[in-house]
Amino acid sequence: MKFLFFLLALPILAKELPTAKPEDVGMSSEALANIDPAVEKLIKQKKLAGGSVLVLRQGKIVYQKQFGFASRAAKKPLVGDTIFRIYSMTKAITSAAALMLHDEEKLKLDDPISKHLPEFESLTVWKGGADPIKASPAPTIRDLLRHTAGFSYGWGGTPVDRLYQKFKPLDRNKTLSEMTRAVAGVPLLYQPGKKWVYGINTDVLARVVEAASGKKFSTFLEERFFTPLGMTDTGFHVPADKADRLADVYAGKAGVLVTAEPAKGSPFLKSPAHQSGGGGLVSTITDYGRFLQMIANGGNFQGKTYLKKDTVKLMTTNQLPKEIPAIILGQQRYGTGFGLGFSVRTAIDNRWDKDARLGEFGWGGMASTHYWVSPKDELVVVTMEQTLPYNSNMEETLKPIIYEAIIN
Incomplete structure (x- = not known):
């Protein structure tokens, strides 16, 4: 036996x-x-x-x-x-990992990112020459998966992109938690759900996987x-x-x-x-x-x-x-x-x-x-x-x- x-x-x-x-x-x-x-x-x-x-x-x-x-x-x-x-x-692999946790009811697609990563509680959105405004609605896990959260890669010439270039969120020496803390204070390019913007969405999603699973x-x-x-x-x-x-x-x-x-x-x-x-x-x-x-x-x-x-x-x-x-x-x-x-x-x-x-x-x-x-x-x-x-x-x-x- x-x-x-x-x-x-x-x-x-x-x-x-x-x-x-x-x-x-x-x-x-x-x-x-x-x-x-x-x-x-x-x-x-x-x-x-x-x-x-x-x-x-x-x-x-x-x-x-x-x-x-x-x-x-x-x-x-x-x-x-x-x-x-x-x-x-x-x-695609990171997306599958997050969706596996969705299947296991450890996260929901319409959860605000901040539910799993509190550093994103007070996200703002860039408004040209004006002061940034509050992100409304708050970006969700769904937004991360489909690239509609408003995050950038820092490839453009906007003040937002220049902040990404300054903070270097994808530095190989930064942990995922250090990366999310680095970008949490940077305004989004657009209000969540309004534009498709290729950016660090899936890197943030990887940190969500860590938080929701309790594993590296x-x-x-x-x-x-x-x-x-x-x-x-x-x-x-x-x-x-x-x-x-x-x-x-x-x-x-x-x-x-x-x-x-x-x-x-x-x-x-x-x-x-x-x-x-x-x-x-x-x-x-x-x-x-x-x-x-x-x-x-x-x-x-x-x-x-x-x-x-x-x-x-x-x-x-x-x-x-x-x-x-x-x-x-x-x-x-x-x-x-x-x-x-x-x-x-x-x-x-x-x-x-x-x-x-x-x-x-x-x-x-x-x-x-x-x-x-x-x-x-x-x-x-x-x-x-x-x-x-x-x-x-x-x-x-x-x-x-x-x-x-x-x-x-």
């Missing part, structure tokens, strides 16, 4: 993602083979040094291949377990997602025994790719004080594919439930108010709304991402990593590279090829 209890107490080991011949799940091998020359052309054009592509249909890998170099200087090829800085692809953010993610999902290479830094697997970061300058951050000496080799929920994780393409497949499955993966199906629907369908018809990030993203964690295609509009499918959801990361999921097509795609500044070359090149490979 004691042996039985011991067996029941053992963690369930995650299985490998299954593979399938493309034709067995309604895709064409011949059409998917067009990915190879397309990526090789981008490398030849010096638009990236190396890239990795993963395609899953109906939960099975139908295509996975790597191209080019993880480090050109070291002549190190990019391989299946190369580790990438995924930056803003962290956001990294511990919560490790225990509740990474270990059970089998995401063995995902975390806030690359441990010493895996350091040789971290890719270099490249930057395009005058048509030439130069090394912007070599893996050797990268800040991601050290555990940071700031466990950034908005952009702090490193991962592999397969690890991230496992997370996305769980979402595509409606919150389930290999027999374990992580999120309720209705909760996943909130993540993957547009949750913006009618007053916000589409998101703006650099430019107007026509026909694109935002759920509680992902951008969502709400209408077909050739002025933005012309090959996207209705209902498709996804996002990307600063070093030009991308992913998209088409629920209707039972399709999950992840592309990885390490190229600055952010560009969508891989996504724009491969999306039509992959969709055209669907034959049934």
Whole structure:
């Protein structure tokens, strides 16, 4: 009997993602083979040094291949377990963590942020040359998840942005609690719920996860997602025994790719004080594919439930108010709304991402990593590279090829 209890107490080991011949799940091998020359052309054009592509249909890998170099200087090829800085692809994982606590009734979507983080009790809103006014209504957890709280990243030229630049809330040496205290006295750019503003919302959300769960953010993610999902290479830094697997970061300058951050000496080799929920994780393409497949499955993966199906629907369908018809990030993203964690295609509009499918959801990361999921097509795609500044070359090149490979 004691042996039985011991067996029941053992963690369930995650299985490998299954593979399938493309034709067995309604895709064409011949059409998917067009990915190879397309990526090789981008490398030849010096638009990236190396890239990795993963395609899953109906939960099975139908295509996975790597191209080019993880480090050109070291002549190190990019391989299946190369580790990438995924930056803003962290956001979806943080959002899932908060929504898991919502499912467990440890927080509510319409809770004011200040219920969990009292430092935000007296938030104000910038009013041009006038004195800031009181934030009304108070920003909620829902606002953090859909980027309507009014927080900035400090990228603009407003007095609010200059305060972000001064306080440096995303400094890797600041803890999450130090970060929230640093920005709590800075006015919001807009009244909550009125505008979609890409900012430190998800970093604040990570601190909410800590407060609501009573655990360090990294511990919560490790225990509740990474270990059970089998995401063995995902975390806030690359441990010493895996350091040789971290890719270099490249930057395009005058048509030439130069090394912007070599893996050797990268800040991601050290555990940071700031466990950034908005952009702090490193991962592999397969690890991230496992997370996305769980979402595509409606919150389930290999027999374990992580999120309720209705909760996943909130993540993957547009949750913006009618007053916000589409998101703006650099430019107007026509026909694109935002759920509680992902951008969502709400209408077909050739002025933005012309090959996207209705209902498709996804996002990307600063070093030009991308992913998209088409629920209707039972399709999950992840592309990885390490190229600055952010560009969508891989996504724009491969999306039509992959969709055209669907034959049934």
